[in-house]
Amino acid sequence: MIPRHLMIGVAFMVTIALGMGAYVWRIRGRVDRTLVSTTMPPVAPPAAGPTEQATLYVAYDDAGVLRPRSAHIPLPAGRQERAEELLRALLDVYLDKTSPHVLAPGSEIRDVYLVDPGLAVIDLNAAFANGHRSGVLIEELTLASLVQTLSANVPGITRIKILVDGKERDTLAGHVDLTSFYDVSAVNQLAVQLAGQ
Amino acid sequence: MHWSSGNGFRSDRRSRGRRARVPFVALIIVASALLLSGSPDEKHVSIYSTAANYSVPVIQRNNLDYLALLEALEPLGTVSANASGGRWNFRYNDINSEFVPGQTRARVRGKDIDLTASFLLENGHGLVPLSSLATLLPRILGGPITFNEAGRRLFIGNVAVHFTAQVSNTNPPKLVMNFTAPVNPTISTEPGKLRMAFTREPLVAPGSQALTFGSKLIPSATFQENNGAAEVVVISTMPVMANFSNDGHTITIAPPVAVATQTQLSVQPPSTTSQPAVTAGNNIGVLATGHYFAVVDASHGGDERGAALTGQLGEKEVTLEFARFLRQELAARGLTTLLVRDGDITLTPDQRAALTNAADGAIYICVHAASQGTGVRLYTALVSGIGENHGLFVDWNTAQTSFLGRSQAAAASVAAKLKNKQVPVRSLAAPLRPLSNIITAALVVELAPPGNDVSQLTSPAYQQSIAGTVAAGIVDVRDKLQDGPK
Numbered sequence: 001m002i003p004r005h006l007m008i009g010v011a012f013m014v015t016i017a018l019g020m021g022a023y024v025w026r027i028r029g030r031v032d033r034t035l036v037s038t039t040m041p042p043v044a045p046p047a048a049g050p051t052e053q054a055t056l057y058v059a060y061d062d063a064g065v066l067r068p069r070s071a072h073i074p075l076p077a078g079r080q081e082r083a084e085e086l087l088r089a090l091l092d093v094y095l096d097k098t099s100p101h102v103l104a105p106g107s108e109i110r111d112v113y114l115v116d117p118g119l120a121v122i123d124l125n126a127a128f129a130n131g132h133r134s135g136v137l138i139e140e141l142t143l144a145s146l147v148q149t150l151s152a153n154v155p156g157i158t159r160i161k162i163l164v165d166g167k168e169r170d171t172l173a174g175h176v177d178l179t180s181f182y183d184v185s186a187v188n189q190l191a192v193q194l195a196g197q
Numbered sequence: 198m199h200w201s202s203g204n205g206f207r208s209d210r211r212s213r214g215r216r217a218r219v220p221f222v223a224l225i226i227v228a229s230a231l232l233l234s235g236s237p238d239e240k241h242v243s244i245y246s247t248a249a250n251y252s253v254p255v256i257q258r259n260n261l262d263y264l265a266l267l268e269a270l271e272p273l274g275t276v277s278a279n280a281s282g283g284r285w286n287f288r289y290n291d292i293n294s295e296f297v298p299g300q301t302r303a304r305v306r307g308k309d310i311d312l313t314a315s316f317l318l319e320n321g322h323g324l325v326p327l328s329s330l331a332t333l334l335p336r337i338l339g340g341p342i343t344f345n346e347a348g349r350r351l352f353i354g355n356v357a358v359h360f361t362a363q364v365s366n367t368n369p370p371k372l373v374m375n376f377t378a379p380v381n382p383t384i385s386t387e388p389g390k391l392r393m394a395f396t397r398e399p400l401v402a403p404g405s406q407a408l409t410f411g412s413k414l415i416p417s418a419t420f421q422e423n424n425g426a427a428e429v430v431v432i433s434t435m436p437v438m439a440n441f442s443n444d445g446h447t448i449t450i451a452p453p454v455a456v457a458t459q460t461q462l463s464v465q466p467p468s469t470t471s472q473p474a475v476t477a478g479n480n481i482g483v484l485a486t487g488h489y490f491a492v493v494d495a496s497h498g499g500d501e502r503g504a505a506l507t508g509q510l511g512e513k514e515v516t517l518e519f520a521r522f523l524r525q526e527l528a529a530r531g532l533t534t535l536l537v538r539d540g541d542i543t544l545t546p547d548q549r550a551a552l553t554n555a556a557d558g559a560i561y562i563c564v565h566a567a568s569q570g571t572g573v574r575l576y577t578a579l580v581s582g583i584g585e586n587h588g589l590f591v592d593w594n595t596a597q598t599s600f601l602g603r604s605q606a607a608a609a610s611v612a613a614k615l616k617n618k619q620v621p622v623r624s625l626a627a628p629l630r631p632l633s634n635i636i637t638a639a640l641v642v643e644l645a646p647p648g649n650d651v652s653q654l655t656s657p658a659y660q661q662s663i664a665g666t667v668a669a670g671i672v673d674v675r676d677k678l679q680d681g682p683k
Contacts, residue, residue: 064570064623134504134512135567136643137574140627159581174503174512175565177628180594183581186626190579193625 050074056090057148057191059101059141066144066194068152069093083112083120083154090149101141104131110165112150118158119181120150129164132173139176141194148191151184158184242327243425245399246353248273252396252425255327255349261314262327270337273353278323285316285323289337296323305336348422350399357401362418364410371451372415372431376400379445382429386555391431391439391450400427415450489558490532490679491671495520496565499543506568507651513541515566515654519644522660523562526668532675550596550631559678560607560671561635565643568651572621573663575612576641577604578633579626596636603638606677611640611670618666620647638678642667 051072058069073089075082087109094103106127113121132142143162151157160182163169169178240255242264249272256263266287267278274290287294295304298318303310303325310333314326325333330351331344343352360376380400382393408418418431431437431450440449495516497503503512520536527534535556537549553561567574578597585592597604608624615622632639644663646653653659671678 061569135569136565136576136627136629136641137567137625138569140625143628171630174497174501175627175629177630177633179630180581180628180633182628186579186581190626 054086054089054153055149056086056093057145057152058090058093059145059194061101061138061141064137064141064194065196066141066148066191079154079156080112080114083114083150084109086149086153087112087122087146090145101138101145102133103128103142107131114154114157118156119161120154120157120159121161121163122146122150123163123166126165129169129172134173134175136175139172139174140190142172143176143182144187144191144194147182147184147187151187160184160187240349241425242269242349242351243396244269244272244351244353245356246273247356250397250399256324258317258324259314263317263324264327264330265322266325267323273338278321280318280321285318287323292337292339294337296325303333305333308336310336345422348427349425350422350427352399352401356399358398359401360403362403362408362410364412364415369452370412370414371449372410372412372418372437374429374448374450375443376446376448380448381441381445382448384439389433391433391437393429393431393439393448395427395429396425398427400429402427414452489535489556490560490675491527491534492537492553492556492558492561493520493523493527493534494537494549494553494561494563496563498538498541501543503565504567506566506654510651510655512566515644516564517541518655518657519566519642519660519664520564522657522664523564523642523667526661526664527671530668530672532668532671546630546634550634553631554596554634554636558637559675560603561632561637561639562667562671563629563632563639563641565641566654567643567645568654570621570623570645571648572623572645573615573667574643574645575608575622575624576627576629576632576643577601577608577624578635578639579628580633581628591636593634595633597633597639600636600638603678604640607638607640607671607674610674611642611667614666614670614673615663618662620663620666 052075054071054073054075055068056071057066059066071089073085075085091103091107091109093099094101095105095107104127106125108125108128110123110125111121112123115121132139146162147160150160162172162178162182164178172178240257240262241252242255243252244250251272253264253269256265267276270276270289276287276289278285278287280286283297285296285298287296292306294306296316296318297303299315301312301315303312303316312326312329312333314328317324327349328346331342331346334342334344334351334353338353340354342354343357344350345352358376358378358380360374360380362372362374365371365373376398378398380395380398382395382398385392385394402420402422406420408420410416410418414435415431415433415437418429421428421430433450435452437450437452440451441447442449495513497511497513497516499513501513503516506512506515517538517540521539524534524536535558537552538544549563578601580595580598580601591599612622612624627641629641632641644654644660647656647659
């Protein structure tokens, strides 16, 4: 006859084994979902839902100025997604036929990363930088437009770094420095200069 | 630096960042310790061949210098190695070698060869004594090599670059060095000496390591080899600068024109003519010492064309023409001026900043050109953040911060002069390099066409008119720029 304490022990062990099996099965499902999400190419999420008023800082080449423009944009709740949507809305202005500050076809914001404390990293695609017109003012208007639009609508950003295709690049198109981290306060002052002719 | 992208990065970075801080801080401490302990005295061997020039670290074991054989020969051909049966079998192209850890006898191409010390095997890396390379490598490579063990320089095949050095009889005398291949040494100066370090070039001594020229200005030079580099030290009794020409085949060492002229003036009647401008020659000028009021820098150049102003016209051509006019106008107003580039050469922002800072001028004026807009745009540095300055050591990226007041004063003065001349002008800050790295007043002058016709950018009359007005604006703040410690 099997002793009672042995039977209880075996039953306990079997229960533990079944519980762990179920847990592992659940974890595996999560890993699969994570793998799918990280291996899929980034897709610009469709802008949908209720819109919010945002201020885009738009560059005007003719006058060489940067001016605020109100826009109603569907903005997600998350800061990260909100930042990306804002910059994509700004690029829509520049890629439009009536653009006041023409960017190269195919220019895109690949990602915006918000990193503590107060750092935002804007990752442009190669077409954005490679096709950008060269010139101090033209490049500076693009930089100030991106930085101002982001910092004005996403609170808490104090520094901004710009990458191209996930890598550091010396300049945007031969002039404006992209190796530095930009202080939002310094770019704010620049935006004031760029606002008035 | 590489930043990966992907949606996985988005999830809860805040908490992950905190968790990651402890190992990150530990990593920084370990990396700092490694850097502090190792880098300055790290030994390495420079290897020169027709395939590649590179360097390999020297490993010290048992007070002897060793070299990792596979890593040393990898850039030269197909290499492989495996350890089996207590032996390390190494294959270079189709040549087999066999080494036994702890033994001094090796077998190459089926023949025994004696090493000067035991062969070592560490984590799959075969280490051979440095002093055995002269006998071992010719057998493995199947050709002659020259190994300077003291200088740790290895020449494979006939790759050496030779040079001649001769002092000309001109006034002032010049030391002309001609090289059999283009060279690009790192140049540094100290009182009475100009040092040229050749780390990438297989430069060899010209017969004797000590060269004497019989010149009072440049009496001698020495050639020495150390830790994988060759160094030529030119001794001079007055400040000298090095000019590169002939596509890097020639280096001319001579006093800057200003210094030479000032020396002559001391024994001649005072001249009523304005002080001369100094050009850095057809290439970058490297100053041993020297004080200039202004440093004018034509942006872009060489491989870097800058903006395409028209189908044929590149920004680099306009900036050079305008910089020459500006130098002329400044010199005409008695301001000694150094032109950073006076030819079509490529310079990095760091090179421009280093040259400017060495020149110790009162103002740096960088010239750009654009087809957009009209007139002139003036830029001072947009400096982000406060750098970490420690005594004499100034943070490179924010070096301009202390001089922004002077820079803005110069920009305001130039803008006022341009407005008086009815030239459209705008003053802005801009994140441009090397502006942020300059330790004196610094200004960018961006020249745009006078009207809608971009071709007017190349008009000598227009360029000279703007250059004269800019120079007049600089003269107005001359005292302010020179005032007080820099």
